Amino acid sequence: MMELKSSTTFRVRFNEVDSMNITWHGHYVTFFEDAREAFGREYDIDYLTIHREGYYAPLVDIHVEYKSPLIYGDEARIEITYKDCDAAKIIFEYKIFNLRDGKLAAKGSTTQVFMDKDYRLVLYPPDFFIKWKIKNGLREE
Amino acid sequence: MMELKSSTTFRVRFNEVDSMNITWHGHYVTFFEDAREAFGREYDIDYLTIHREGYYAPLVDIHVEYKSPLIYGDEARIEITYKDCDAAKIIFEYKIFNLRDGKLAAKGSTTQVFMDKDYRLVLYPPDFFIKWKIKNGLREE
Amino acid sequence: MMELKSSTTFRVRFNEVDSMNITWHGHYVTFFEDAREAFGREYDIDYLTIHREGYYAPLVDIHVEYKSPLIYGDEARIEITYKDCDAAKIIFEYKIFNLRDGKLAAKGSTTQVFMDKDYRLVLYPPDFFIKWKIKNGLREE
Amino acid sequence: MMELKSSTTFRVRFNEVDSMNITWHGHYVTFFEDAREAFGREYDIDYLTIHREGYYAPLVDIHVEYKSPLIYGDEARIEITYKDCDAAKIIFEYKIFNLRDGKLAAKGSTTQVFMDKDYRLVLYPPDFFIKWKIKNGLREE
Numbered sequence: 001m002m003e004l005k006s007s008t009t010f011r012v013r014f015n016e017v018d019s020m021n022i023t024w025h026g027h028y029v030t031f032f033e034d035a036r037e038a039f040g041r042e043y044d045i046d047y048l049t050i051h052r053e054g055y056y057a058p059l060v061d062i063h064v065e066y067k068s069p070l071i072y073g074d075e076a077r078i079e080i081t082y083k084d085c086d087a088a089k090i091i092f093e094y095k096i097f098n099l100r101d102g103k104l105a106a107k108g109s110t111t112q113v114f115m116d117k118d119y120r121l122v123l124y125p126p127d128f129f130i131k132w133k134i135k136n137g138l139r140e141e
Numbered sequence: 142m143m144e145l146k147s148s149t150t151f152r153v154r155f156n157e158v159d160s161m162n163i164t165w166h167g168h169y170v171t172f173f174e175d176a177r178e179a180f181g182r183e184y185d186i187d188y189l190t191i192h193r194e195g196y197y198a199p200l201v202d203i204h205v206e207y208k209s210p211l212i213y214g215d216e217a218r219i220e221i222t223y224k225d226c227d228a229a230k231i232i233f234e235y236k237i238f239n240l241r242d243g244k245l246a247a248k249g250s251t252t253q254v255f256m257d258k259d260y261r262l263v264l265y266p267p268d269f270f271i272k273w274k275i276k277n278g279l280r281e282e
Numbered sequence: 283m284m285e286l287k288s289s290t291t292f293r294v295r296f297n298e299v300d301s302m303n304i305t306w307h308g309h310y311v312t313f314f315e316d317a318r319e320a321f322g323r324e325y326d327i328d329y330l331t332i333h334r335e336g337y338y339a340p341l342v343d344i345h346v347e348y349k350s351p352l353i354y355g356d357e358a359r360i361e362i363t364y365k366d367c368d369a370a371k372i373i374f375e376y377k378i379f380n381l382r383d384g385k386l387a388a389k390g391s392t393t394q395v396f397m398d399k400d401y402r403l404v405l406y407p408p409d410f411f412i413k414w415k416i417k418n419g420l421r422e423e
Numbered sequence: 424m425m426e427l428k429s430s431t432t433f434r435v436r437f438n439e440v441d442s443m444n445i446t447w448h449g450h451y452v453t454f455f456e457d458a459r460e461a462f463g464r465e466y467d468i469d470y471l472t473i474h475r476e477g478y479y480a481p482l483v484d485i486h487v488e489y490k491s492p493l494i495y496g497d498e499a500r501i502e503i504t505y506k507d508c509d510a511a512k513i514i515f516e517y518k519i520f521n522l523r524d525g526k527l528a529a530k531g532s533t534t535q536v537f538m539d540k541d542y543r544l545v546l547y548p549p550d551f552f553i554k555w556k557i558k559n560g561l562r563e564e
């Protein structure tokens with residue numbers, strides 16, 4: 001399967017840890033979104049670009065597996081991988097590594113669909129998305 | 142000064158406490174907004190009503206003083222008081238009491254202004270707001 | 283499979299919707315936690331009880347499927363179902379229904395494990411958890 | 424008055440804007456905390472250092488004035504200034520500038536006090552804090 005990859009680093013904030021001093025599980029959703037936005041800016045497929053093309057790309061599915069806790073002050077690297085498919089979907093996989101000990105902290109995936117400006121589900125990949133795939137070597141012209 | 146009051150209760154969530162087991166200070170902004178929304182529903186001045194009238198009411202000022210910590214599981218009562226003034230402003234004061242010990246947990250205030258749909262500041266109180274004041278006995282017809 | 287159920291309602295807050303006016307997907311993790319805490323208070327298995335027994339119960343897995351958007355001001359009912367299993371795990375399933383139109387807004391699941399106070403994974407169900415199951419008719423004495 | 428300054432930049436996240444496409448006011452509390460943590464790492468007065476010295480430094484006061492909205496995708500620079508005083512307090516002032524147009528987006532201040540490990544208020548500046556002031560030229564030996 002064709003893939004595109006990106007990665008970014010972040011530091012766990014004071015307000016992200018819970019009373020056990022470990023990162024509250026809900027914040028990983030934000031870490032994933034930060035990675036997705038960094039990927040989008042790197043590959044020209046960010047929310048603003050999608051919006052300018054006349055679409056929204058809401059999440060329809062998220063899955064997170066927590067492997068090893070991140071504590072306050074930890075630095076982490078998040079790797080995001082775009083998994084190409086034929087459907088009108090954007091599928092990403094994520095891995096978060098704790099830079100303190102090299103351990104896998106969490107992994108997961110998200111699936112997004114396309115909606116037009118009237119909030120109707122789009123069944124076929126939009127033209128701009130096909131062009132984006134071609135430009136990034138995921139599909140032949 | 143003419144006032145209108147409302148109050149509501151809430152319970153501190155697990156994800157709202159920090160590693161010291163006390164409520165992270167940033168969440169009080171949400172507690173204030175919850176109180177403001179409850180007030181808005183009670184007195185017909187909620188965000189959706191304001192929006193239907195053609196206005197936004199963004200915050201331009203918030204002040205919070207923290208007096209005594211709320212810990213996980215605490216129930217609290219938040220009192221919100223509308224402080225009437227002649228300007229095109231909505232001013233609220235807030236007090237949060239810990240129901241476990243009766244102590245004042247925090248107090249504060251917010252100021253909102255009116256903007257029209259083009260995001261321009263509105264210098265005079267909108268008609269719907271004047272009518273709202275009359276209806277609530279804050280102003281004579 | 284033996285099950286225990288609980289349900290609670292909530293209203294979508296202004297700060298929970300995004301620029302498309304629909305509830306940001308990350309907040310569903312909080313909705314799930316709110317349901318879990320309400321379940322815990324109803325069935326005496328809340329975080330504080332678990333903690334008093336000498337354990338933590340961190341999440342190791344969360345899955346959310348988004349079916350239909352919740353918009354600002356919507357009221358919703360969240361149903362939480364405890365799915366009993368023999369392992370040292372707490373598994374919940376969730377369904378969120380939009381009370382405006384009765385539609386399923388989202389569904390999902392979480393898995394929690396037990397850790398002792400030294401943050402070591404507990405491989406067998408703790409005594410207090412076995413007693414809790416018996417008390418709730420999930421297991422014979 | 425003696426001052427120490429630091430600054431950092433950030434980008435407004437998708438999940439930080441509201442339905443008006445402007446940054447929800449509550450997130451500025453996090454922006455302030457991010458700046459405070461960056462300052463702390465730069466000047467060796469971060470939460471972990473304070474904690475190792477046997478103290479907490481909870482906020483007792485926050486004030487934010489909103490001047491001009493930050494929208495999704497905007498980059499901003501936050502300037503944080505430590506304002507020295509004789510009391511056992513840590514006072515910071517903040518200014519956030521929108522890098523898109525150079526405008527002042529918001530300004531504000533926070534006050535922190537010291538508590539010992541038993542959560543008792545500390546009335547005199549702790550030794551490590553006095554040494555920190557001397558090291559940073561805020562006080563003579």
